[in-house]
Amino acid sequence: MMTYSNVTIPDNGDSSALKVVGDLKQDILTGYFEPGEKLKMNRLKERYQVGVSPLREALSQLLIEQLVVVENQRGFKVHPVSREEMLDIYATRAEIEALCIGLAIEKGDDEWEAGILAAAHTMQKFSDMIETDPQEWERRHQAFHTAIARGCNSPTLLQVRRSLYEKASRYRNLWLKKNMANSLVFDANQKEHQQLIDALLKGEGDSARALIRQHLLSPSRALEKTPGLEALSG
Amino acid sequence: MMTYSNVTIPDNGDSSALKVVGDLKQDILTGYFEPGEKLKMNRLKERYQVGVSPLREALSQLLIEQLVVVENQRGFKVHPVSREEMLDIYATRAEIEALCIGLAIEKGDDEWEAGILAAAHTMQKFSDMIETDPQEWERRHQAFHTAIARGCNSPTLLQVRRSLYEKASRYRNLWLKKNMANSLVFDANQKEHQQLIDALLKGEGDSARALIRQHLLSPSRALEKTPGLEALSG
DNA sequence: ATACGTAAAAACATCGACATTATTGCATTG
DNA sequence: CAATGCAATAATGTCGATGTTTTTACGTAT
Numbered sequence: 376m377m378t379y380s381n382v383t384i385p386d387n388g389d390s391s392a393l394k395v396v397g398d399l400k401q402d403i404l405t406g407y408f409e410p411g412e413k414l415k416m417n418r419l420k421e422r423y424q425v426g427v428s429p430l431r432e433a434l435s436q437l438l439i440e441q442l443v444v445v446e447n448q449r450g451f452k453v454h455p456v457s458r459e460e461m462l463d464i465y466a467t468r469a470e471i472e473a474l475c476i477g478l479a480i481e482k483g484d485d486e487w488e489a490g491i492l493a494a495a496h497t498m499q500k501f502s503d504m505i506e507t508d509p510q511e512w513e514r515r516h517q518a519f520h521t522a523i524a525r526g527c528n529s530p531t532l533l534q535v536r537r538s539l540y541e542k543a544s545r546y547r548n549l550w551l552k553k554n555m556a557n558s559l560v561f562d563a564n565q566k567e568h569q570q571l572i573d574a575l576l577k578g579e580g581d582s583a584r585a586l587i588r589q590h591l592l593s594p595s596r597a598l599e600k601t602p603g604l605e606a607l608s609g
Numbered sequence: 610m611m612t613y614s615n616v617t618i619p620d621n622g623d624s625s626a627l628k629v630v631g632d633l634k635q636d637i638l639t640g641y642f643e644p645g646e647k648l649k650m651n652r653l654k655e656r657y658q659v660g661v662s663p664l665r666e667a668l669s670q671l672l673i674e675q676l677v678v679v680e681n682q683r684g685f686k687v688h689p690v691s692r693e694e695m696l697d698i699y700a701t702r703a704e705i706e707a708l709c710i711g712l713a714i715e716k717g718d719d720e721w722e723a724g725i726l727a728a729a730h731t732m733q734k735f736s737d738m739i740e741t742d743p744q745e746w747e748r749r750h751q752a753f754h755t756a757i758a759r760g761c762n763s764p765t766l767l768q769v770r771r772s773l774y775e776k777a778s779r780y781r782n783l784w785l786k787k788n789m790a791n792s793l794v795f796d797a798n799q800k801e802h803q804q805l806i807d808a809l810l811k812g813e814g815d816s817a818r819a820l821i822r823q824h825l826l827s828p829s830r831a832l833e834k835t836p837g838l839e840a841l842s843g
Numbered sequence: 844a845t846a847c848g849t850a851a852a853a854a855c856a857t858c859g860a861c862a863t864t865a866t867t868g869c870a871t872t873g
Numbered sequence: 874c875a876a877t878g879c880a881a882t883a884a885t886g887t888c889g890a891t892g893t894t895t896t897t898a899c900g901t902a903t
Contacts, residue, residue, distance in 0.1 A: 390681070390682065390884090390885065390886095391885080391886075392669070392885085392886095415854095415855080416855075416856075417854095417855090425886080425887095426886055426887050426888080427856090427857090427886095427887085427888090428662060428665070428885075428886055428887075429885080429886070431662070431665075431666055431856095431857085432665055432666060432669045432885095433669075435626070435666045435667075435669040435670045436669045436670065436672055436673050438670060439670050439673040439674055440673055441768075447623065447624065447856095447893095447894095448624070448855085448856060448857075448892085448893055448894065449855085449856075449893090449894070449895090450855070450856055450857095451856095460764075460765075463763050463764055463765045463766075464765050466763065466765075467763055467765040467766045467769070470708055470712070470766070471708075471769075474704055474705075474708060478704070529697050529700065529701055530694075530697055531694075531697045531698050531700075531701040531773070531776075532697075532701045532704070534675075535701070535705075535769050535773075539765070539769075542765075624856085624857065624858090625857075625858070626857085626858090649883075649884095650883075650884070651883085659858080659859085660858055660859040660860080661858095661859075661860095661884085661885090662857075662858050662859065663857080663858070663859090665884090665885085666857095681865095682864080682865050682866070682883090682884060682885075683865090683866070683867095683883085683884075684883070684884055684885095685884095844903105845902105845903090846901105846902090846903085847900105847901090847902085847903095848899105848900090848901085848902100849898100849899085849900085849901100850897100850898090850899085850900100851896105851897085851898080851899095852895100852896085852897075852898090853894105853895085853896075853897085854893105854894085854895075854896085855892105855893085855894075855895090856891105856892090856893080856894090857890105857891085857892085857893095858889105858890090858891085858892100859888105859889095859890090859891100860888090860889090860890095861886105861887090861888085861889100862885105862886085862887080862888095863884100863885080863886075863887090864883105864884085864885075864886090865882105865883085865884075865885090866881105866882080866883075866884090867880100867881085867882075867883090868879105868880090868881080868882090869878105869879085869880085869881095870877105870878090870879085870880095871876105871877090871878085871879095872875105872876090872877080872878095873874105873875090873876085873877095
């Protein structure tokens with residue numbers, strides 16, 4: 376922490392490496408670095424203004440999350456994408472989400488239900504703005520689904536869920552990059568959300584699970600068909 | 610790879626860091642480093658005979674897998690254990706395994722069934738040796754369950770499964786360290802295995818899922834009751 | 844003349860030594 | 874006895890040495 380006279384540098388107490396992890400993850404998830412692209416140390420040093428040690432540390436962390444791959448003495452590459460992996464991630468995500476919901480209905484309490492309604496409200500109020508500020512809408516949409524899943528009350532499971540969300544969001548972002556236009560196709564179906572809430576509050580686990588599978592699988596179908604993802608060949 | 614005259618140095622093609630990741634993971638999983646223990650660089654340097662750079666890299670990878678934690682500028686510690694986390698991991702693992710089995714029954718083909726029978730045979734032949742070579746028996750036991758899960762045909766899901774297995778095996782090892790004696794309590798119940806196989810081959814998903822939940826949850830009940838794990842306080 | 848193979852050179856990744864910065868423990872003082 | 878400052882310890886980051894991979898340039902053979 377460094378302070379000059381009266382200015383306090385926003386020196387996040389975090390180590391330099393931790394900050395890089397976040398930035399680098401963001402850059403991969405948003406597609407700034409393309410799938411399969413070689414990550415040259417010099418370029419990364421310039422972009423993030425740090426030495427190689429923090430970089431190697433950051434890259435090592437992303438390694439386990441499967442966002443980058445390393446070849447023996449040939450450095451790091453952005454994890455390549457493929458149709459198969461995309462479908463597999465979305466399918467797994469759908470199952471995990473269904474699992475969370477099933478458990479949440481069993482275990483969920485009043486606070487859980489309240490949280491869902493609150494998040495739903497915050498999301499629905501923003502319906503008009505989907506096209507204006509899709510970033511923020513996605514944030515609220517995600518918050519809504521997280522409020523539901525949270526009811527499973529299992530940190531371990533929720534962590535798995537989060538990791539899958541991140542992997543999926545990479546494909547989502549790659550797709551959005553190519554199809555700026557009609558991003559609303561993605562998951563703007565408010566009717567499904569209402570049906571889901573109804574099923575949850577009534578404790579209808581089976582139909583809730585079916586609904587969420589539908590809800591999460593449609594994007595992957597959209598992604599699969601889209602013509603813009605030649606990148607998905609390898 | 611480096612060769613002198615007639616001697617070929619066993620220069621593992623792998624980078625030094627990769628090797629350390631494996632060794633370090635082993636040492637944490639087997640309890641050589643105790644939960645919550647501070648991992649001092651000097652000690653690690655001595656033990657693995659490498660510099661700090663590979664060490665930091667290795668630790669960074671374990672960070673994401675939640676086997677170590679890092680405190681701001683205070684270095685790395687072995688991830689602490691707790692009864693709650695243990696129960697949560699085992700419960701999640703049971704659900705994930707049930708999920709794998711459910712999908713496997715839907716999708717599994719003849720090859721899958723054959724793999725199960727082969728692994729079951731390999732395992733059962735070793736029944737007598739449980740007490741002689743528990744290491745090897747655990748290996749075969751695990752191979753059996755993996756053969757079943759593999760039928761879900763989803764790399765992503767299987768990876769989640771593996772990660773949970775590793776986390777659970779840490780608790781398992783900590784327990785074994787304290788209770789050397791009757792390790793057979795753990796998962797030696799051959800009857801359950803046979804019931805599981807029967808259910809799988811008949812395609813009875815519901816009972817297969819119920820069986821696997823039972824099978825995976827009993828160890829956690831044993832762990833919970835065991836008196837030797839005072840360490841599990843924090 | 845072109846294509847292929849080989850050898851030299853440039854680029855790069857990996858690792859360890861050193862310097863910097865932060866934290867912890869202890870002593871000294873109010 | 875508490876608080877502050879100083880010294881020892883430890884973690885983080887930068888840099889340079891070493892070995893490996895890739896590219897380029899050149900020579901030879903078809």
